[in-house]
Amino acid sequence: QLQLQESGPGLVKPSETLSLTCTVSGGSISSSNYYWGWIRQPPGKGLEWFGSIYYSGITYYSPSLKSRVTISVDTSKNQFSLKLSSVTASDTAVYYCARQLWGGYLRNIDYWGQGTLVTVSS
């Protein structure tokens, strides 16, 4: 059974960079036809897609966040990571990592991590 687990600081100061890692177990991050993505959910609000990466390093980013987001992959560790720069309080959210099917374009998400709450505060 595939499992995804987010890890990283739960508290980040304003203007700093938020960094999270997702460790994939029970399967290979180098699987064909799957991208690996990040989604966040501010408290009490809806889901927002950040971007997704293929094991080869091909990335798709949300245009609204692209200037602050970097998603990378480390196939040797079966991990992928998120960096979000210049954070503000509005970046406080539960951050999920996920596996997303590729079928000519990004399709459905079939596996999700449990999510990790990141709070931006001084």
Place this chain on the structure above:
Amino acid sequence: QSVLTQPPSVSGAPGQRVTISCTGSSSNIGAGYDVHWYQQLPGTAPKLLIYSNSNRPSGVPDRFSGSKSGTSASLAITGLQAEDEADYYCQSYDSSLGGVFGGGTKLTVL
């Protein structure tokens, strides 16, 4: 404001049928991109409920069904049960924005 529009809330009595709409545009649903639905129980990660407009993953009861027409999609839940009380999100792909979600709909079982 979300690219895909969902009603903020719907409700129904046990045993009834409810539908949740998801309205997009010509750059996402109307462009032919598939719509997917997720159920999120309180305090948990979303769970895939319907993929590619109308397909159910293994283990999802057939009380849940999806459809798509034009620039909109719908999720229908029949035989409503108390355990169905959750938030529901639609998701698609947009030719300019990439992955997009609806704002979510809270289902209350009366």
